[in-house]
Amino acid sequence: xxxxxxxxxxxxxxxxxxxxxxxxxxxxxxxxxxxxxxxxxxxxxxxxxxxxxxxxxxxxxxxxxxxxxxxxxxxxxxxxxxxxxxxxxxxxxxxxxxxxxxxxxxxxxxxxxxxxxxxxxxxxxxxxxxxxxxxxxxxxxxxxxxxxxxxxxxxxxxxxxxxxxxxxxxxxxxxxxxxxxxxxxxxxxxxxxxxxxxxxxxxxxxxx
Numbered sequence: 001x002x003x004x005x006x007x008x009x010x011x012x013x014x015x016x017x018x019x020x021x022x023x024x025x026x027x028x029x030x031x032x033x034x035x036x037x038x039x040x041x042x043x044x045x046x047x048x049x050x051x052x053x054x055x056x057x058x059x060x061x062x063x064x065x066x067x068x069x070x071x072x073x074x075x076x077x078x079x080x081x082x083x084x085x086x087x088x089x090x091x092x093x094x095x096x097x098x099x100x101x102x103x104x105x106x107x108x109x110x111x112x113x114x115x116x117x118x119x120x121x122x123x124x125x126x127x128x129x130x131x132x133x134x135x136x137x138x139x140x141x142x143x144x145x146x147x148x149x150x151x152x153x154x155x156x157x158x159x160x161x162x163x164x165x166x167x168x169x170x171x172x173x174x175x176x177x178x179x180x181x182x183x184x185x186x187x188x189x190x191x192x193x194x195x196x197x198x199x200x201x202x203x204x205x206x207x208x
Contacts, residue, residue, distance in 0.1 A: 012106040014096045014115040016088055022077065026060045029084050035114040036091045041098060042113045044091065048161045052087040059084050089202045090161040090187060097204040128190045128201035132208045137182045140205060143174040144190050152193035161187055169193065180207045 019028050033056065036042045037049045059080040065073050095113045099106035110117050131141040144153055155167040155175050167177060167188075180186065184207050189200040 010119045010121060012099055012103065012110065013118045013120045014092050014099065014110040014113075015118050016085075016092060017116040018085070018088075022063055022066075022081065025081060025084075026056065026063060029056050029059070029088060032088055032091060032114045035112065036094075039112055041109045042091065042095045044094065045160055048090075051162050052084070052091075055080070055083050055087060086200060086202075087161070089200070090158075093187060093202045093204040097206075101206075128203055130188065130203055130205045132205065134176075134208070136178070137208060138180045139176065139178045140180065140207065141174055141176050142188055142190065145201065147173060147192060154191045154193055156189050158187040158189075159184070164189065182207050 019025055030053075033049060033052050036044050037046075059077070062073070062077040062080045066077055091113060092115050095110050095115055099109045102109065107117050126145055128145050129143055131143065134141060142155055147153075151171075153170050153173065153175075155170070155177075156164045157167055157177070158164045168175060177188075185204065186207060187202060187204050189202045191200045
């Protein structure tokens, strides 16, 4: 797909654009996971890919079991997809971060993972983001998107996109994270309490 370059008031955003039909979701997810496997534009640890494929297999089994028409199978299938969808968001966060770092080739990077590209207004206050230019090595500031101030915010981090560690819960829409390893790459996710896998916002950050 050939797209025009963004204007000064636009940014390139990766989107999932997943199919609504559960019978198509498995093939859709496999395409993205395979596209990100061994992809130099979206580098992902092989162990992470294997874990994602295993969880996708669980979803596919749950979807196949729907033919039995047994009560409770739909909930199992739906919950299995939420896990897979979260994994796809983790992969997309890497594609987005690498696109942001190389806007000239940003569209190519995003599409190499089979993600869709969308041009959106460049207002950064509408997305979950990290401020890395704090002037302190190993320190970043995470800021939530425009959310009601009455929300309780949950912040978590991950080195592999599989295991997540709680940073804190706050009433504030931003949090300073210190003591991180400089130059390392990490995922951060934000949700409002009660957070669910479906509701997490995920970003991928290079620690200054």
